[in-house]
Amino acid sequence: AQKITQTQPGMFVQEKEAVTLDCTYDTSDQSYGLFWYKQPSSGEMIFLIYQGSYDEQNATEGRYSLNFQKARKSANLVISASQLGDSAMYFCAMRGRGDKLIFGTGTRLQVFP
């Protein structure tokens, strides 16, 4: 069975500092995709970054980067230079066989001045 685990219910980071949000996954599929989404209090899910299982380089999108360690089955999100507007819930998700998107339980990030 496919599973996404986010072990940090909440994280605090000071503005302008970097923060790492953890995500581990379990799948027997060879081909899969890993995603990170941001959900502000408004409820809308915002796509941040994607990593394919065959991608050799870590994905980056502006201040977001995905630290992909395939052997350890981890896909941590790194946010550099945190901003107050980064305060939100962050979800790690995976799509594998069956094409269903499976989400983790999320991490609430709070950025303080």
Next chain:
Amino acid sequence: KAGVTQTPRYLIKTRGQQVTLSCSPISGHRSVSWYQQTPGQGLQFLFEYFSETQRNKGNFPGRFSGRQFSNSRSEMNVSTLELGDSALYLCASSLLPTSASYEQYFGPGTRLTVT
């Protein structure tokens, strides 16, 4: 370009009633997926439609159904509502079926409360 729109944004229903939620995807997008988000179960996939055909279905009872129209707009119906159906229902659209395109754009959601 307008984003994904969902109507209504908030809804209060009584147990036993039925409800229909609507989702209009981004113009040109033909794939629409639905998700349920609850504090207890988190985010769960309901179903995906592409070109008016259901491509994928999550593990939900038959009370949850959906359809997609020729203009790609999608509706989700829940019959015989239960208290546990109270949730945020999110719709996401993508240009292609999710197996071919990795980018999904989500709407603001419909918050359903069942009393």
